[in-house]
Amino acid sequence: MLEETNGSLPEVDDLDWEELIEDLFEFADLYLLSKELNETKERAEEAAETLEQLYSSPSEIDLENFYADVFQAKRNFTVYFLLTNEVIEELVVNIAYSEIVDPNRKSSAVKDTFTNQLNFWNHLELLHDAEIIDDGLKGEITQVRKTRNQMAHGLESAMSELSSRKPTKEIERAERVKDRLEDLTDDDFLGLPNSPDS
Known part of the structure; x- marks a missing residue:
């Protein structure tokens, strides 16, 4: 929207203010969601390690805190995937709009x-x-x-299925997807912070 014209920004009267405001709100929502996701990732990685230890070496689990640890680990892992999915959905929709809709037809109503x-x-x-x-x-x-x-819909069965796929691998997959989609966004318009290890 704010493309340079002959080396200068567009005139104020030429801006679609309604679309600009919508874009700014969308940017803020996605930025906050992505920031929260990055903060949640570390807890999810710790949760994945706990769950993998549970499935691979049950004799090493601290039985005194077993149920609390497992509950917290499952909760953190679930929150991470709920947030990741929100970011991925937003990225897919925004990339589709940006890449598929004719630039001459873009407007708030069309979007x-x-x-x-x-x-x-x-x-x-x-x-x-x-x-x-x-x-x-x-x-x-x-x-x-x-x-x-x-x-989201069946935590116990999900965790037993994940035990054979390794939860840490699922986090790596989610981060890889998010990073690849972020690479497709227009000039970092969404302003999503990259994950620390990418």
Whole structure:
């Protein structure tokens, strides 16, 4: 929206103020969500280690604090995946709008319709069909969403299934997906902080 014109910014009267304000609110929401996600990641990694120890070496678990530790670990792991999924969904929708909608047709009304009339899977398919994302990234996004749904709707069965896949690997996958999607955003418009190890 704020593209340079002959080396200068657009005139104030030329700005679409309604769209600019919406973009700023969206930026603030995503920035805060991503900041919270980065703070949650460390707790999720500790949780994953606890859960992996539980599944691989049950004899080394501190039985006195067992239930509290496991409950807290599962809670932290679940919160991380709920937040990660929110960021990924927002990134997918924003990238789809940015890359697929004709720049001459972009407006607040078009963005609202595009965002609300299509669901997450529609946006993901659009990105894939337009070859903005490849099969590998689409598959990883689908797996992160599946993990999120398992954690949100059936914690016990999700954790037993995750035990064979290693929770730390699931966190790495989620971070990889988030980083790859952030790389596709317009000039870092979303302002999402990169994860420390990327």
